[in-house]
Amino acid sequence: MYYFSGIVLFILLCSISAQQLVGQTRTLHISTIHIQQHSKKPLASVRIATYNNGAMTDAAGHADIFISNTEQAISFSKAGYIGGTITIPASSNDTSLTFTMQPMEFQGKAVQVTGDRNSVYGIASQDVNIIKTETLDKHRGQTLGETLKRVTGLHTLQTGPSISKPVLRGMHSQRLLISNAGIAQEGQQWGSEHAPEIDAFSIGTIEILKGAAGVEYGPGAMGGMIRIIPPDIADTAHLHSSITLQSQSNNWQGAISPSLSWGTRFISNDAFGLRAQLTAKQAGNARTTDYVLGNTGFTELNGQLQGKYSFSSGESIQFTTSSFDTELGIFKGSHISNASDLLRAIELGHPLQEYDFTYDIDFPKQQIKHRLLSVQGTFPIQGLGLLEATYGWQFNDRSEFDAHNLRVPKDSVYLLEQLLVKPAMRLLLETYSGDIKLKSIQVDELISATIGISSQFQQNKRLGKVVLIPDYFMTSLGAYVIANMMFDDIIISGGARFDKRSISIDRFSTPTRLINDSVLNYGGASFSGGFMWQVLDNMRLAMNIGKTWRPPQVNELYSNDIHHGTAQFEIGKRDLSPEKSTTLDIALLYDTHNISFDFSLFHNQFDGFILLQPDRARPTITVRGSFPTFRYDQVQSVMYGAEFQGDYTVDDWLTFSLQGSMIRGDNLTTGNPLFMMPSDRISNALHAHRESFLDVFGDAFIEFRMTHVRMQNRFDPNLDYTNPPPGYSLYDINLGGTILHGPLKGISANLSFQNITNLAYRDYLSRYRYFAMDTGFNCIVRMTIPIL
Numbered sequence: 027m028y029y030f031s032g033i034v035l036f037i038l039l040c041s042i043s044a045q046q047l048v049g050q051t052r053t054l055h056i057s058t059i060h061i062q063q064h065s066k067k068p069l070a071s072v073r074i075a076t077y078n079n080g081a082m083t084d085a086a087g088h089a090d091i092f093i094s095n096t097e098q099a100i101s102f103s104k105a106g107y108i109g110g111t112i113t114i115p116a117s118s119n120d121t122s123l124t125f126t127m128q129p130m131e132f133q134g135k136a137v138q139v140t141g142d143r144n145s146v147y148g149i150a151s152q153d154v155n156i157i158k159t160e161t162l163d164k165h166r167g168q169t170l171g172e173t174l175k176r177v178t179g180l181h182t183l184q185t186g187p188s189i190s191k192p193v194l195r196g197m198h199s200q201r202l203l204i205s206n207a208g209i210a211q212e213g214q215q216w217g218s219e220h221a222p223e224i225d226a227f228s229i230g231t232i233e234i235l236k237g238a239a240g241v242e243y244g245p246g247a248m249g250g251m252i253r254i255i256p257p258d259i260a261d262t263a264h265l266h267s268s269i270t271l272q273s274q275s276n277n278w279q280g281a282i283s284p285s286l287s288w289g290t291r292f293i294s295n296d297a298f299g300l301r302a303q304l305t306a307k308q309a310g311n312a313r314t315t316d317y318v319l320g321n322t323g324f325t326e327l328n329g330q331l332q333g334k335y336s337f338s339s340g341e342s343i344q345f346t347t348s349s350f351d352t353e354l355g356i357f358k359g360s361h362i363s364n365a366s367d368l369l370r371a372i373e374l375g376h377p378l379q380e381y382d383f384t385y386d387i388d389f390p391k392q393q394i395k396h397r398l399l400s401v402q403g404t405f406p407i408q409g410l411g412l413l414e415a416t417y418g419w420q421f422n423d424r425s426e427f428d429a430h431n432l433r434v435p436k437d438s439v440y441l442l443e444q445l446l447v448k449p450a451m452r453l454l455l456e457t458y459s460g461d462i463k464l465k466s467i468q469v470d471e472l473i474s475a476t477i478g479i480s481s482q483f484q485q486n487k488r489l490g491k492v493v494l495i496p497d498y499f500m501t502s503l504g505a506y507v508i509a510n511m512m513f514d515d516i517i518i519s520g521g522a523r524f525d526k527r528s529i530s531i532d533r534f535s536t537p538t539r540l541i542n543d544s545v546l547n548y549g550g551a552s553f554s555g556g557f558m559w560q561v562l563d564n565m566r567l568a569m570n571i572g573k574t575w576r577p578p579q580v581n582e583l584y585s586n587d588i589h590h591g592t593a594q595f596e597i598g599k600r601d602l603s604p605e606k607s608t609t610l611d612i613a614l615l616y617d618t619h620n621i622s623f624d625f626s627l628f629h630n631q632f633d634g635f636i637l638l639q640p641d642r643a644r645p646t647i648t649v650r651g652s653f654p655t656f657r658y659d660q661v662q663s664v665m666y667g668a669e670f671q672g673d674y675t676v677d678d679w680l681t682f683s684l685q686g687s688m689i690r691g692d693n694l695t696t697g698n699p700l701f702m703m704p705s706d707r708i709s710n711a712l713h714a715h716r717e718s719f720l721d722v723f724g725d726a727f728i729e730f731r732m733t734h735v736r737m738q739n740r741f742d743p744n745l746d747y748t749n750p751p752p753g754y755s756l757y758d759i760n761l762g763g764t765i766l767h768g769p770l771k772g773i774s775a776n777l778s779f780q781n782i783t784n785l786a787y788r789d790y791l792s793r794y795r796y797f798a799m800d801t802g803f804n805c806i807v808r809m810t811i812p813i814l
Contacts, residue, residue, distance in 0.1 A: 238572030320381030
């Protein structure tokens with residue numbers, strides 16, 4: 027039913043087209059140039075649009091667009107770059123224009139207030155950090171969490187070497203929305219070891235919005251948003267192919283990712299393009315400085331197909347479909363058979379037995395399948411604005427296999443083996459979503475607005491002996507409005523949203539547990555407002571305040587079983603109420619030709635903060651073994667902190683960078699620090715770059731980086747099973763370039779040496795720090811070979 031409804035809705039939206047202007051027209055020749063530091067290059071795939079027409083620049087940065095002889099406003103935009111709008115008077119005789127576009131670096135480069143901030147997010151006064159393709163290429167093959175580690179204020183919650191998820195200003199999972207191809211990533215993301223099912227090779231650009239983003243994106247964006255944008259599909263006639271190879275020494279991981287893109291442009295100036303990519307990975311057991319982490323290998327097989335049809339009149343329709351399949355082992359040292367061995371393993375801090383390196387994946391383990399379909403349409407409407415519609419479908423199949431299944435009669439080895447090959451818990455989550463927004467509504471000369479509605483239908487089914495959560499069906503509906511007022515040197519923004527959510531819980535009964543049929547209804551409003559002020563040509567100040575909320579998740583309410591991925595027994599609390607937050611962000615950004623910095627302060631006040639924390643006095647003993655007990659609770663709390671990112675260009679080819687973050691979290695109900703807050707972190711790097719090195723390598727670079735993580739000394743000594751680990755310092759080296767001449771011309775390669783001192787350490791945000799060290803030295807080799 028939801029398939030049919032979504033398809034009908036999208037067909038109706040696709041039937042809307044821009045009205046054609048009446049009268050004489052003229053042809054305008056447009057060139058776009060990319061400016062970064064001292065270089066100027068043509069910029070392809072820039073979207074040029076008027077109210078009723080549009081085009082995309084080709085590989086040479088050129089595009090032709092037909093406009094009327096009346097006054098025309100022409101906008102230009104591209105993901106990762108500062109867009110803008112220019113008005114051409116009716117009396118103008120110009121037949122050509124040149125747009126220069128500056129990249130929005132994720133280091134926080136300043137942007138001019140006159141840029142079209144609506145091209146990225148609705149709240150124009152909020153700062154957006156962007157990681158472009160060129161930077162991502164240096165980290166391909168790692169997880170999304172690992173890729174984001176270098177962004178100031180972003181940390182990683184690790185569950186072994188193969189599972190990591192991003193933590194933004196102390197918030198993750200249900201408080202941090204991750205959008206992939208225009209739809210919120212759904213896959214039981216509430217689990218700390220439930221990493222986003224996204225292939226790191228298939229990411230084109232990453233945009234990061236810090237601070238409350240709940241007005242435009244709903245309750246799941248209470249702490250911010252990470253937007254994953256697939257690679258561009260060029261609107262020109264082309265055929266390109268490449269293959270990326272990657273290898274790591276620590277776990278002897280190997281990966282291969284071929285891609286193929288094709289496009290054509292018709293006589294009507296319409297364009298159509300396709301892009302396909304496959305990725306395969308295999309890794310064995312990871313190593314710490316002193317020992318092998320048993321059963322931490324994994325395999326991945328992923329695929330992605332994209333298509334886009336662009337009309338010469340400005341409309342476009344595109345789709346993205348992806349498949350993500352992985353099997354990964356769960357560290358054997360975290361699953362322990364009895365309470366005394368559990369406490370002894372935590373006290374010792376290392377595995378009770380030694381393991382050898384192998385690619386074999388044994389029990390306990392996880393098997394995850396994720397399918398995604400996103401269909402997006404963009405339709406300019408003359409005199410009104412730009413209509414965007416998105417239809418999404420996702421299916422997530424998560425199976426968790428136990429190391430110790432239920433006891434069987436007479437301890438039959440055969441029956442035990444038969445039980446182990448069946449998942450102890452299997453969760454099937456299917457989600458349908460629809461979003462419609464009308465943006466760039468010009469209320470008057472100063473005010474533009476965006477209005478939108480979003481809906482979601484989600485069903486979760488459970489199979490297996492472990493009953494972590496009950497079956498449920500959830501519906502969500504939200505509506506919002508955002509307005510931006512733009513003056514010469516200041517933007518004032520504001521918005522409001524209302525959401526309604528209903529969760530139907532299916533009855534479940536066992537001899538020790540009863541859940542009756544029930545319907546939970548939640549509703550709430552979100553508000554935001556702020557300004558961005560261009561204090562000087564090279565300095566801007568931004569301040570934003572937001573009030574957001576989120577309803578409790580099903581796992582927070584009903585969990586009562588073993589969560590195998592984290593090796594802990596989780597117990598929910600059924601009387602949890604919605605969580606509310608008031609957020610204040612202040613940012614100062616400065617940028618000159620050789621100095622740039624970004625300094626931010628933030629403060630989040632929570633009413634009814636939902637948290638999961640250990641109950642160390644009562645470990646849970648089951649027939650499957652002994653596990654640390656964790657309970658959900660609700661408290662009053664506050665999170666606050668500061669972030670800094672700065673760059674100093676010593677010379678045209680040499681840059682020094684410094685970044686650091688400090689986060690504090692307090693449980694105001696008990697007066698103690700919050701559990702699992704990120705430690706203070708500071709990082710500095712020296713980056714050398716040459717457009718040509720020895721006339722052999724182009725875009726050559728080498729970077730030396732040191733990262734120091736301070737010991738977390740703000741903790742409740744009576745809460746956790748062990749005290750936080752000591753602080754540590756890691757040293758990394760990265761270098762690479764592209765071969766300029768000869769038979770290997772065009773091949774790009776880079777080397778990364780991580781933890782070059784092979785330091786033995788534990789990170790406080792590692793879920794396995796109770797039992798083992800983090801990984802030791804690692805060498806990563808990446809190579810991209812152009813085929814066509």
